[in-house]
Amino acid sequence: xxxxxxxxxxxxxxxxxxxxxxxxxxxxxxxxxxxxxxxxxxxxxxxxxxxxxxxxxxxxxxxxxxxxxxxxxxxxxxxxxxxxxxxxxxxxxxxxxxxxxxxxxxxxxxxxxxxxxxxxxxxxxxxxxxxxxxxxxxxxxxxxxxxxxxxxxxxxxxxxxxxxxxxxxxxxxxxxxxxxxxxxxxxxxxxxxxxxxxxxxxxxxxxxxxxxxx
Amino acid sequence: xxxxxxxxxxxxxxxxxxxxxxxxxxxxxxxxxxxxxxxxxxxxxxxxxxxxxxxxxxxxxxxxxxxxxxxxxxxxxxxxxxxxxxxxxxxxxxxxxxxxxxxxxxxxxxxxxxxxxxxxxxxxxxxxxxxxxxxxxxxxxxxxxxxxxxxxxxxxxxxxxxxxxxxxxxxxxxxxxxxxxxxxxxxxxxxxxxxxxxxxxxxxxxxxxxxxxx
Amino acid sequence: xxxxxxxxxxxxxxxxxxxxxxxxxxxxxxxxxxxxxxxxxxxxxxxxxxxxxxxxxxxxxxxxxxxxxxxxxxxxxxxxxxxxxxxxxxxxxxxxxxxxxxxxxxxxxxxxxxxxxxxxxxxxxxxxxxxxxxxxxxxxxxxxxxxxxxxxxxxxxxxxxxxxxxxxxxxxxxxxxxxxxxxxxxxxxxxxxxxxxxxxxxxxxxxxxxxxxx
Amino acid sequence: xxxxxxxxxxxxxxxxxxxxxxxxxxxxxxxxxxxxxxxxxxxxxxxxxxxxxxxxxxxxxxxxxxxxxxxxxxxxxxxxxxxxxxxxxxxxxxxxxxxxxxxxxxxxxxxxxxxxxxxxxxxxxxxxxxxxxxxxxxxxxxxxxxxxxxxxxxxxxxxxxxxxxxxxxxxxxxxxxxxxxxxxxxxxxxxxxxxxxxxxxxxxxxxxxxxxxx
DNA sequence: AATGAATGAGATTTCATTCAT
DNA sequence: AATGAATGAAATCTCATTCAT
Numbered sequence: 001x002x003x004x005x006x007x008x009x010x011x012x013x014x015x016x017x018x019x020x021x022x023x024x025x026x027x028x029x030x031x032x033x034x035x036x037x038x039x040x041x042x043x044x045x046x047x048x049x050x051x052x053x054x055x056x057x058x059x060x061x062x063x064x065x066x067x068x069x070x071x072x073x074x075x076x077x078x079x080x081x082x083x084x085x086x087x088x089x090x091x092x093x094x095x096x097x098x099x100x101x102x103x104x105x106x107x108x109x110x111x112x113x114x115x116x117x118x119x120x121x122x123x124x125x126x127x128x129x130x131x132x133x134x135x136x137x138x139x140x141x142x143x144x145x146x147x148x149x150x151x152x153x154x155x156x157x158x159x160x161x162x163x164x165x166x167x168x169x170x171x172x173x174x175x176x177x178x179x180x181x182x183x184x185x186x187x188x189x190x191x192x193x194x195x196x197x198x199x200x201x202x203x204x205x206x207x208x209x210x211x212x213x214x
Numbered sequence: 215x216x217x218x219x220x221x222x223x224x225x226x227x228x229x230x231x232x233x234x235x236x237x238x239x240x241x242x243x244x245x246x247x248x249x250x251x252x253x254x255x256x257x258x259x260x261x262x263x264x265x266x267x268x269x270x271x272x273x274x275x276x277x278x279x280x281x282x283x284x285x286x287x288x289x290x291x292x293x294x295x296x297x298x299x300x301x302x303x304x305x306x307x308x309x310x311x312x313x314x315x316x317x318x319x320x321x322x323x324x325x326x327x328x329x330x331x332x333x334x335x336x337x338x339x340x341x342x343x344x345x346x347x348x349x350x351x352x353x354x355x356x357x358x359x360x361x362x363x364x365x366x367x368x369x370x371x372x373x374x375x376x377x378x379x380x381x382x383x384x385x386x387x388x389x390x391x392x393x394x395x396x397x398x399x400x401x402x403x404x405x406x407x408x409x410x411x412x413x414x415x416x417x418x419x420x421x422x423x424x425x426x427x428x
Numbered sequence: 429x430x431x432x433x434x435x436x437x438x439x440x441x442x443x444x445x446x447x448x449x450x451x452x453x454x455x456x457x458x459x460x461x462x463x464x465x466x467x468x469x470x471x472x473x474x475x476x477x478x479x480x481x482x483x484x485x486x487x488x489x490x491x492x493x494x495x496x497x498x499x500x501x502x503x504x505x506x507x508x509x510x511x512x513x514x515x516x517x518x519x520x521x522x523x524x525x526x527x528x529x530x531x532x533x534x535x536x537x538x539x540x541x542x543x544x545x546x547x548x549x550x551x552x553x554x555x556x557x558x559x560x561x562x563x564x565x566x567x568x569x570x571x572x573x574x575x576x577x578x579x580x581x582x583x584x585x586x587x588x589x590x591x592x593x594x595x596x597x598x599x600x601x602x603x604x605x606x607x608x609x610x611x612x613x614x615x616x617x618x619x620x621x622x623x624x625x626x627x628x629x630x631x632x633x634x635x636x637x638x639x640x641x642x
Numbered sequence: 643x644x645x646x647x648x649x650x651x652x653x654x655x656x657x658x659x660x661x662x663x664x665x666x667x668x669x670x671x672x673x674x675x676x677x678x679x680x681x682x683x684x685x686x687x688x689x690x691x692x693x694x695x696x697x698x699x700x701x702x703x704x705x706x707x708x709x710x711x712x713x714x715x716x717x718x719x720x721x722x723x724x725x726x727x728x729x730x731x732x733x734x735x736x737x738x739x740x741x742x743x744x745x746x747x748x749x750x751x752x753x754x755x756x757x758x759x760x761x762x763x764x765x766x767x768x769x770x771x772x773x774x775x776x777x778x779x780x781x782x783x784x785x786x787x788x789x790x791x792x793x794x795x796x797x798x799x800x801x802x803x804x805x806x807x808x809x810x811x812x813x814x815x816x817x818x819x820x821x822x823x824x825x826x827x828x829x830x831x832x833x834x835x836x837x838x839x840x841x842x843x844x845x846x847x848x849x850x851x852x853x854x855x856x
Numbered sequence: 857a858a859t860g861a862a863t864g865a866g867a868t869t870t871c872a873t874t875c876a877t
Numbered sequence: 878a879a880t881g882a883a884t885g886a887a888a889t890c891t892c893a894t895t896c897a898t
Contacts, residue, residue, distance in 0.1 A: 003877080003880095006877090007877090007880095007881085007882085010882090011882080014882090014883095035865085035866060035867085036866075036867065036868085037866080045883075045884085046883070046884050046885055046886095047867095047868095047884095047885085048869090048870090048871090048883075048884060048885065048886090049882080049883055049884070049885095051867095051868070051869075052882075052883075055868095056867080056868080057866095057867070057868095112330070113330070115380075115384065116326075116327070116330075116384075117384070118384055118387075119384050119385045119387075119388045120387070120388060121388050121391065121392070122385070122388045122389065122391070122392040122393075149403065151393050151395065152395065152399065152400055152403045153403075153407075155381070155382075155389060155393075155395075155400055156378055156400065156403065156404050156407065158381060159374075159377045159378040159379075159380065159381030159382060160373075160374030160375070160377045160378045160404075161374070161377065162377045162380075162381065163373045163374045163375065163376045163377015163378060163380065163381075164370055164373040164374045164377060165373075166329075166373065166376075166377065167329075167369070167372060167373030167376065167377075168369075168373060170329065170330075170331070170332050170333050171333045171336070173332075173333075173334070174333045174334060174335050174336045175336065175369060177335065177336075178335070178336040179336075179365050179369075181365060181366065181369075185366065186366055186369055186370065189363065189366045189367075189370065190370050190374075193367075193370065193411060196411070197407055197410070197411060225857095249891085249892060249893080250892075250893065250894085251892080251893095259858080259859090260858060260859045260860055261859085261860070261893090261894090262857095262858065262859055262860065262861095262894095262895085262896085263857075263858055263859070265893095265894070265895080266857065266858075270893080270894080271892095271893065271894090439878095463870085463871065463872085464871075464872065464873085465871080465872095473879080473880090474879060474880045474881055475872090475873090475880085475881070476873095476874085476875085476878095476879065476880055476881065476882095477878075477879055477880070479872095479873070479874080480878065480879075483873095484872080484873080485871095485872065485873090540758070541758070543808075543812065544754070544755070544758075544812075545812070546812055546815075547812050547813045547816045548815070548816060549816050549819065549820070550813070550816045550817065550819070550820040550821075577831065579821050579823065580823065580827065580828055580831045581831075581835075583809070583810075583817060583821075583823075583828055584806055584828065584831065584832050584835065586809060587802075587805045587806040587807075587808065587809030587810060588801075588802030588803070588805045588806045588832075589802070589805065590805045590808075590809065591801045591802045591803065591804045591805015591806060591808065591809075592798055592801040592802045592805060593801075594757070594801065594804075594805065595797070595800060595801030595804065595805075596797075596801060598757065598758075598759070598760055598761050599761045599764070601760075601761075601762070602761045602762060602763050602764045603764065603797060605763065605764075606763070606764040607764075607793050607797075609793060609794065609797075613794065614794055614797055614798065617791065617794045617795075617798065618798050618802075621795075621798065621839055624839070625835055625838070625839060645859095645898085648898090649859095649860085649861085649898095652861090653861085656861090656862095677886085677887060677888085678887075678888065678889085679887080679888095687862075687863085688862070688863050688864055688865095689863095689864085689888095689889095690862075690863060690864065690865090690890090690891090690892095691861080691862055691863070691864095693888095693889075693890075694861075694862075697889095698888080698889080699887095699888070699889095
């Protein structure tokens, strides 16, 4: 029985090795330009073995994405735990996302590529879930506006933040050229707007940009 | 001369035929599953001829997207013209986008696919431009909050709205299953939030869903 | 010692199990379409284990063929023993072959497949040997023509009979369709010709079909 | 229209080139050891192009066999035309087969390999047909025994001759080793037997080996 | 311009066979 | 001995793209 377990561990390990190899090349050359042969060679395995662990290149990509999701999820949980009020938690999660987007650009791109596919079920790591928690806490502790619907808002937040980041990512240069605006400013501006949207105590007509922590 | 013109007209017409054929199949089977052969056969041309008019499958897709962009752009202008205040214009544009997403789902998908690629330059039909105009007008006529930066906000609006819609699109079923929320409610909720974000006169703690026109 | 013997017995038994499994599937799906995996699974063993007992798929096939050869050989010996004169023995062997072909079609096919390969040495069960014996006896007892060379004739008989049967097998339907002849008639006709070729006393121009025992 | 014809001619020509290349390698290395890549490289085409003309390696093999069949068929017709009586024609066809087997060993092997498959329909080049003609003529002109059934006999002759030749081919060395008989003697002996079986005037007990033309 | 054959590159599949445990 | 993962070699398939006519 120990044997079976060891076998399984080895299998898991090898599977992981393959994902690491795939990741390396996907990130270096892009999904389209990567061949299974490339991956096999980096993993020091035969092409056949790759197909022993994965059904298709697409599935391999999915595994890489999963790693990104785990990293992101970890960052979200850390952010969640490290902040006090619900609003702080929410903002921290947003900030974590921005950091992920900046520091893990490859994973972010992989994730975006994946985001095309239809989704069957909300996975238990879905970022929307942690956002819901944060918002609920915020409503309870009074840091977040009382009138928001935490579930709907979480769904919105995830969608719109991804949209802003993606848009920013793809058009950064074009935006800078056309409007002479630094891309980071956009993100900063976005964070402010989100805060205004969520915070319990923001006076309706008030406050310019950057007046507070972002 | 007349000959040359006729030639050109014929060429344009044929090019358009090809785009229409491509569109038909892209929409029916998706970009990946469409072959140039498919398109050629629907266009009643040979594979080679397609390449006389387009450099690549990707470019053909781009032409289809362009048609979608034109439709969208038309809807945006109509929305813009048909509303009075800047805020109304902005909201009308948002509503038009939602309508486009619902009524032209195929174009919307094509557009999303396209949006994936990096962008070199802000095209003169870029939706962000019309949003900037609407916001500027809104600031001037007082319907929109004075403290917003119209350019940054337009950029944000475009990005986040696309994100919300895309997220909604991909996960609609999953969201309904997990949270028992109708997908349209999310869109409605989003529109409210946007209004709150932009309107000059929304009382800070007030207003439930659907209290006004969306 | 007893242990070693038991071991050997177990080994033989398992080897046989494998052959039986292989046979089952070869017969059901044909050699080419059978995988070692198939065989292993029917034998309730792992792929690797098969290779402990056999060097190759081809060798496994050989073992199946060997079973067929043993059956055929048994039938031949029975036929040989059960007939009186050399001519009768020869004819009985022929009849046994026809019966084998009809009743053991799978083995027959396997055998044919095997017969394709070059042969190094005349095995001690080679059907030609028993035919030589029968012919020699026939020459001695006067039932077979005196002028035939028993060895050459035995070689011919084996070759041509196999050829006739194989041809009949492969083209039976086609022949029936093209010439409206029942395949069994061909075999019958063949037996007559052989008899004429071998029998000591057949008048040169005489005898139609079916005039005697076949 | 001339264009279409030329196209077709070119296609045929290329198809033929591929068959020639395949033939070259099949004959040199055997079917199993030949890769499509090999063939493509000899034909100076890409692997993909091979599949444009042939569905599978097996089909390519069939095309090579077809060439062999045509050669054989040609030899048969020549033999048929070159002999006077029906018996001579039949014998000449047999002799042609032997020559084919000796001089076109590669084709002969290819043909044998092919002979495994079931046959749907008697093709118009099937050797049995010409044998039927020869026998019929022989019966009419009195050179062949009156009591034979030309169709059945032709079927037999084809089957048994192929069997003899194949057996001789595969076991030649083994036979020589075991019985000290030259393989050609077997063939010669076979021809005599066939002659005796068919000829109208052979005295029942007469004639040793090699007494006449074979 | 139009055609459609050819290319070439890579994904996928399939297995017999080998090998480490 | 037994296992089953790994290998490696090919077959097959699929297409976007190119090219000769």
